[in-house]
Amino acid sequence: MTEKNPTICIIDDNPEDREVFRRYLLQDTRYRYQFYEEETGEDGLTLCRKIQPDCILLDYKLPDIDGLEFLANLADNSGSIPFAVIMLAGLGDESIALQAMKSGAQDYLVKDEMTPGNLFRAIHNAIERTTMRRTLEKHQQDLEQKNQEIQAFAYALAHDLRAPLRAITGFSQIVEEDYKNVLDADGRHYVENIVHACTQMDRLIEDLLNYTRIEHRAIRYKPVALGYMISQIVEGLTERINQTQAVILIAEDLPMVYGDSTLINQIFINLLENALVYRKPDRQIELSLTWMQEDDFVVVRLADNGIGIDPKHYEKIFSLFQRLHSDDLYPGTGIGLAIVKKATDLLGGQVWVESTLGIGSTFFVKLPVYIL
Incomplete structure (x- = not known):
């Protein structure tokens, strides 16, 4: 037209x-x-x-x-x-x-x-609706193209960054291990900082890729046994759990939910890792994972006794690259909770937090229940 x-x-x-x-x-x-x-x-x-x-x-x-x-x-x-x-x-x-x-x-x-009048009105409304629909479709096509370009850029950027990063990491580790007796205290400190920064950069690239992947992957719905999935995640975190001497209590009757297993796995890996990081140094970590059913949804609750979150930051923490603490105090990339939010949105669910500073936080994840 x-x-x-x-x-x-x-x-x-x-x-x-x-x-x-x-x-x-x-x-x-x-x-x-x-x-x-x-x-x-x-x-x-x-x-x-x-x-x-x-x-x-x-x-x-x-x-x-x-x-x-x-x-x-x-x-x-x-x-x-x-x-x-x-x-x-x-x-x-x-x-x-x-x-x-x-x-x-x-x-x-x-x-x-x-009459000519009512025919005109009907056709004018139809044309306006068609124009609006086609404009929206064009915007959606443009947005999809931009998303594909961003995804391609992210992969290319990650590839191009990782090649020199691996070289920096490898050579700095060699210096740290083979020349530590030659270097003075300042030199060893500088090399340690380089190795640490390389590790952080590699984690940032990996988290950014994970965020990009979940935005553009096809969602495959199927029944997911939460109990089995959580047990596998906890087993994969055994080393970190032992290092922090964390106590994790998991409900034995976790239900079946309906969603994409990869996205659900990302949700709970990031929540558990988050709970292990944001702990009070003078307190043993205690985590409990329970659940309840609300109509056609399951609400999973992950409660910790960590440092807590000010209510004014409840929304902020789920945004990309938003961090409330310095990397020296609590290492991270500011992407983990953004991945949780994006994954739950894609599954038609919700995530939110309730917390008290200095006492701990409870994260709630609402997902569709699997109905036999």
């Missing part, structure tokens, strides 16, 4: 009615229409798919299929109607026309009561 030349498909087997529509529309001072016409439903479907009209005037009573069948055949894979359709009904057919609107038609007009 150009701004002033929208395309109209008239699907009606009555040539006199089609002539009336054309005559009325030629009186419209807002647009100069391009008309396309067909007399049968099947030919009309072929025409509409070919020219992608801005509006379809569709007679309910066609010689081969009725208007409802036309709409059903016109629907795309998602079941929605990709064009603005105005159903044309006869007197007494208003109930059918309303059914057509429930099936995806935008409006309906009764032929015997049609």
Whole structure:
């Protein structure tokens, strides 16, 4: 469609009615229409798919299929109607026309009561709706393209950064191990800082890649046994748990949820790692993982006795690169909780926190329950 030349498909087997529509529309001072016409439903479907009209005037009573069948055949894979359709009904057919609107038609007009004014209003609304839909689709396509470009950039950046980073890490480790007796205290301190910074940079790159991956991967829904998954995560964190002498209590009856196992795994790995990091140095870590059911959802609660979070930062901590403490005190990248938030959003769930400074925090994860 150009701004002033929208395309109209008239699907009606009555040539006199089609002539009336054309005559009325030629009186419209807002647009100069391009008309396309067909007399049968099947030919009309072929025409509409070919020219992608801005509006379809569709007679309910066609010689081969009725208007409802036309709409059903016109629907795309998602079941929605990709064009603005105005159903044309006869007197007494208003109930059918309303059914057509429930099936995806935008409006309906009764032929015997049609005037140029109500025809113009219906078509103008249809054109505006089509324009808005196509603009939105274009924005979505542009956004998807940008997302793909960002993902490609992130992978390329990670690859290009990791090559020199590995070299820096490797040589600095050699210096740290083989020349520690040659270096003075300051030299050893500087080399240790280089090795530590390399480790942090590698973790940052990995976390950034994980965040990028979950935004662009296809979500595969299936039943997920939380009990088994959490036990596997805890087993993988055994070394860190032993180092911190953490005590973790896990409910034995954790339920089945319905979602993507990779995303759910990311959620609980990051929450558990977060709890192990933000601990009070003078207190043994105690974590408890329990759950409750709310309608068709499971709410998992991970409570810790760590440093706690000021309520004013509840939203901030789930944003990318947002950290409340220096890396010297509590190492991290500021991406872990952002991954948790993104993953739960993609699964149609929620995550939130309740906390008291100096006492501890409880993170809540709401996920769809698996119903047998």
